Amino acid sequence: MAQRSKRSIVAVALLLGGLLASLPLGSKISLMVDVAIEDLEKLASDPSCASEWIKNFILDFPDVSFRHEITGPDVNHILPAVENIYNALSLAGLNNQIKVSTVIQFGVVGTSYPPSAGAFLNDTLEKASRENVPVVVTETGWPSDGGLDASVANAKTYIENLIQNVKTGTPNRPGLLETYIFAMFNENQKPPGVEQYWGLFRPNESPVYSVNFDGN
Template sequence: MQNMNSALSAAGLSNIKVSVSVSQKGVLAGYPPSNGMFSPEATSYMTPIAKYLASTGAPLMANVYPYFAYVGNLRAQIDDINYALFTSPGTVVPDGSKAYQNQFDAIVDTFYSALESAGAGSVPIVVSESGWPSAGGTAASASNAQTYNQNLIKHVGQGTPKRAGRIEIYIFAMFNEYDKKGADTEKHFGLFNPDQSPAYTINF
């Protein structure tokens, strides 16, 4: 990252920010969101990364997947799939003066708390990946994928309880990847099938 920043500056392109994308799994620890921190395994590299991003004004790119939090049952409070799909009718996780109605906000704000714990609270977060599989495993259906991604699109202008305002989000993925290795769900995150037909209806 330092070398890339130096190269960009030397080319007169210092306005381009260099960042890194990280997964929620194995990087985050602490609950509820206000107690978020980088996990013991991740602290040794995430703390200097976070401080470097703060020094350059670049965001942290975070991959945020309520689906994996839900199927992994990482917290007792996420047993309700509505919490993961943005369809809970009210607060599911109270956290001091803040209230969490969906798992997406909780994960993003756990990242923010982790950055604060690392002494880099000024670093903004860009959600570099988020999505829901339409087939291949537990709770993976076209209906759930459509519900999650449509609600995610609607949520962009709302921010999170910790950081109000718009949040930049990238949906994963454009196409289903039927030849992809790993769990069957990994093949079904696309908005479209390989033949360009829609996997389900979505409105941008």
């Protein structure tokens, strides 16, 4: 099993894949939950739908630790949906425990290659003098099978290099960078190909490869 430390867990977490034949129980990990894009419009237009969503996907799972709720990326509905979800969490007394946010699509990056030259477009947060807004990398990973350059060796190298880098952040945002690895489990009900093989573990909980979460 992967080795973990308290220091590294602050910066690195794991995303559960959604299409599995089975999932293990009682892992005591913290999760990030997102809203299905087809639900955004009704969540944005009806606060009662947001309350029902919170009940069905959070309150009905009292033994699960949720860290973030992610709403998006449909720009027509993001703001009212976020407001309704936040208000529903507040009514449930969870607004300080579960943070509500949204995702940013890769299109906001004006320069993406090489990565060291990455720059956002002029209308993004930093250009708007909002550089102190917390940013979380909501998913990143590498497939271990199913396509070109998808291999266990490449996946292991990518994840371990990622862990090294999130400890120090970037030149523009030094310090621990909260990052979610996609994904914890291979998703054996997805279509054949790389989509099935992003997990650190197989659905039967056996590791696809070992990972040193200490970053040493």
